[in-house]
Amino acid sequence: xxxxxxxxxxxxxxxxxxxxxxxxxxxxxxxxxxxxxxxxxxxxxxxxxxxxxxxxxxxxxxxxxxxxxxxxxxxxxxxxxxxxxxxxxxxxxxxxxxxxxxxxxxxxxxxxxxxxxxxxxxxxxxxxxxxxxxxxxxxxxxxxxxxxxxxxxxxxxxxxxxxxxxxxxxxxxxxxxxxxxxxxxxxxxxxxxxxxxxxxxxxxxxxxxxxxxxxxxxxxxxxxxxxxxxxxxxxxxxxxxxxxxxxxxxxxxxxxxxxxxxxxxxxxxxxxxxxxxxxxxxxxxxxxxxxxx
Amino acid sequence: xxxxxxxxxxxxxxxxxxxxxxxxxxxxxxxxxxxxxxxxxxxxxxxxxxxxxxxxxxxxxxxxxxxxxxxxxxxxxxxxxxxxxxxxxxxxxxxxxxxxxxxxxxxxxxxxxxxxxxxxxxxxxxxxxxxxxxxxxxxxxxxxxxxxxxxxxxxxxxxxxxxxxxxxxxxxxxxxxxxxxxxxxxxxxxxxxxxxxxxxxxxxxxxxxxxxxxxxxxxxxxxxxxxxxxxx
Numbered sequence: 001x002x003x004x005x006x007x008x009x010x011x012x013x014x015x016x017x018x019x020x021x022x023x024x025x026x027x028x029x030x031x032x033x034x035x036x037x038x039x040x041x042x043x044x045x046x047x048x049x050x051x052x053x054x055x056x057x058x059x060x061x062x063x064x065x066x067x068x069x070x071x072x073x074x075x076x077x078x079x080x081x082x083x084x085x086x087x088x089x090x091x092x093x094x095x096x097x098x099x100x101x102x103x104x105x106x107x108x109x110x111x112x113x114x115x116x117x118x119x120x121x122x123x124x125x126x127x128x129x130x131x132x133x134x135x136x137x138x139x140x141x142x143x144x145x146x147x148x149x150x151x152x153x154x155x156x157x158x159x160x161x162x163x164x165x166x167x168x169x170x171x172x173x174x175x176x177x178x179x180x181x182x183x184x185x186x187x188x189x190x191x192x193x194x195x196x197x198x199x200x201x202x203x204x205x206x207x208x209x210x211x212x213x214x215x216x217x218x219x220x221x222x223x224x225x226x227x228x229x230x231x232x233x234x235x236x237x238x239x240x241x242x243x244x245x246x247x248x249x250x251x252x253x254x255x256x257x258x259x260x261x262x263x264x265x266x267x268x269x270x271x272x273x274x275x276x277x278x279x280x281x282x283x284x285x286x287x288x289x290x291x292x293x
Numbered sequence: 294x295x296x297x298x299x300x301x302x303x304x305x306x307x308x309x310x311x312x313x314x315x316x317x318x319x320x321x322x323x324x325x326x327x328x329x330x331x332x333x334x335x336x337x338x339x340x341x342x343x344x345x346x347x348x349x350x351x352x353x354x355x356x357x358x359x360x361x362x363x364x365x366x367x368x369x370x371x372x373x374x375x376x377x378x379x380x381x382x383x384x385x386x387x388x389x390x391x392x393x394x395x396x397x398x399x400x401x402x403x404x405x406x407x408x409x410x411x412x413x414x415x416x417x418x419x420x421x422x423x424x425x426x427x428x429x430x431x432x433x434x435x436x437x438x439x440x441x442x443x444x445x446x447x448x449x450x451x452x453x454x455x456x457x458x459x460x461x462x463x464x465x466x467x468x469x470x471x472x473x474x475x476x477x478x479x480x481x482x483x484x485x486x487x488x489x490x491x492x493x494x495x496x497x498x499x500x501x502x503x504x505x506x507x508x509x510x511x512x513x514x515x516x517x518x519x520x521x522x523x524x525x
Contacts, residue, residue: 147379150418171352177374179345179353191350 059227061189062092062103063217064160065201066167066182067210070238071160074214075103076189076222077247078229085229091246093235097122098242099132100161101235105187106174107154114155118142135161135168139178147176156186162237189221189228196220211236215248222251325494327456327485328358328369330426330436331468331477332449336505337426337434338474340481341369342456342489343497354497359511363388365504366404366427371454372441373420380411380421401427405437405445413443422453428504452484456492460484474503478512486519 062075079087094102094115102118104111118141122133138159146153151174159170171179171186183201185193196217205213215232222228231247325346330339341358344351358370360381366388370377384407392399405425412421419441426436438444438451450468452460463484472480478501485499499514 143378147375151375173347173352173375175373175375177345177378179356181353181355 059225060092060105060187061185061193061218061221061225061228062105062158062187063185063190063193063197063214063221064103064158064169064183065197065205065210065214066160066169067207068204069167069207070162070236071167071169072207072210072214073101073103073158073160073235073237074218074248075233076218076228077231077233078227079108080227088230089247091233093233093244093246095119096138096159096161097126097133099163099237100135100138100159101237101242101244102138102160103158103186105156105158110153110155111157114142114145114153115157117145132163134163134165135159135170136165139170139172142172143176143178145176146172146174151175158184158186160235160237162239167237185217185221187221187228189218189225192224193217193221207236207238211248219249325456325492326358326371326454327452327460327488327492327495328371328424328454329452329457329460329464329481329484330369330424330438330450331472331481332426332434332436333472333474333477335434336428336474336503337436338477338481338501338503339367339369339424339426340485340499340501342485342495343500344495345374346494351496356497357500359500359502361385362404362425363392363399363427365398365429365506365509366401366425367502367504368404368408369424369426369453371422371424376419377421377423380408380419380423383411384408398429400429400431401425401435401437402432402447405439405447408439409443409445412439412441416441416443424451424453426504428506430506434504452488454495456488456495459491460488463487474505478503482514483520485514487522489519490522 059080060076060078062073064071064073073093075092077088077090077092078085079090090108092103092105092111094104094111096102096115096119100122102115104115118138121141122138125133125137138161142157142159146155154174155172156174157172159168159172161168169181169184171181171184182203183197185197194217197213200213200216211234214234218228218232222230222232230251232249233244233246234248235245236243326342326344328339328341330337339359343354343356343358345353345356360368360370360378362368362381362385368381368384370381384404387407388399388404391403404427408423408425412419412423422441423439424436425439426434428434435447436449436451437447438453440453449470450464452464467480467483481501482499485495485501489495489497489499496516498516499519501512501514503510503512
């Protein structure tokens with residue numbers, strides 16, 4: 001997993017007789033510093049034995065469909081980092097608002113942060129206006145942001161929700177394109193899942209039938225794709241509320257732990273003990289009144 | 294100041310370059326497409342196929358590429374899906390504002406020029422080929438084409454997208470000035486069917502719309518109802 005550290009810049013204004021002012025401004029727009037760093041790192045290690053670790057991708061299967069009473073979203077729970085399963089119980093169905101949920105495929109960090117940002121924005125909107133956000137609003141905010149970053153944010157999202165205008169399902173691509181469709185599958189296992197959906201989807205399905213269809217679609221993705229696996233999560237959104245079933249179905253290939261790996265205190269014997277008291281001297285004491293009225 | 298750090302003892306296992314996200318999923322979503330528009334007395338007829346591709350995968354087989362910009366003005370989108378959706382949103386906003394200021398319906402020429410301004414200014418960053426068509430009171434039905442690069446030219450009939458190459462001959466030989474609305478719709482259906490047959494990036498259903506002073510009429514011709522031209 002790569003983590004990017006943004007170095008805060010300080011605005012320094014040197015006011016002198018000469019016009020030379022050293023102004024370091026806070027840069028706007030996307031910060032490409034880490035891209036340059038990664039290229040340099042790659043060049044350094046290229047001749048060596050190892051390569052830079054790949055960012056954690058949710059090589060995944062996610063699917064969604066619109067049924068009579070609402071929207072059903074489904075996802076597998078495997079997150080991979082190269083060829084290693086990094087997380088066996090990853091949550092790919094993210095909360096956006098009480099009536100909108102979002103499945104994310106692509107780079108795990110990007111989907112996580114993008115959906116968090118969207119959720120925060122919509123919460124503020126809800127508080128300001130006193131109503132639940134509409135799905136088109138969420139879609140437009142996502143589209144704006146992803147288009148602005150020109151595909152550098154690797155997030156392919158399926159947004160599903162129920163609002164005053166009905167049941168909606170949208171997909172947002174990493175470059176900022178949107179599609180409004182009745183059923184959908186994304187991720188590395190989407191071809192397998194889409195086959196199941198194309199075969200058995202009917203408009204205005206009953207809730208139970210819809211859940212089974214989504215489960216079967218994700219299951220087919222898990223079986224046919226190496227990047228998808230483990231458990232299946234299902235999220236059912238309807239006018240009455242949300243039913244987030246995690247896991248809807250556990251993997252049949254779960255291994256049993258051979259022994260407990262927790263070690264109680266006393267497992268390792270203590271040979272010597274040395275206590276050093278920390279002498280602290282009170283130098284200054286200030287009291288700040290807090291106005292809690 | 295980029296922080297370049299090197300960890301001395303990297304773990305032995307090298308992560309392989311096998312990527313679990315297939316290549317076609319990393320490509321940009323494109324409406325490699327066939328779009329067209331025809332003028333007739335009293336309005337315009339516009340048509341498009343319905344296929345959106347990411348590489349070799351069809352991301353959406355029922356896309357609607359005929360996007361309303363105003364009550365009587367539409368645009369047909371080809372090129373990058375994200376770019377054309379964004380440009381169409383920008384122009385819709387600008388034209389809506391302009392129309393409210395004027396307190397009358399906007400001209401098709403205005404809409405086309407707004408598209409041209411955006412497409413020309415950002416020509417290096419955008420990949421968008423757009424046909425703007427509609428009806429206004431001053432000049433009736435008009436078709437303006439704004440291809441990639443940001444040119445604008447008014448034409449009585451215009452085709453665009455990757456599938457257009459295959460139907461220039463058909464268009465030149467079969468278009469006649471003075472056709473009626475039904476004749477135009479038939480002409481468009483045939484042209485789209487021919488292009489969808491030959492171009493891999495075009496397909497699905499044929500979406501048509503007729504825009505006149507009275508209003509808007511939309512039609513969908515499903516894949517199996519398209520006219521067939523060969524027995525193969």
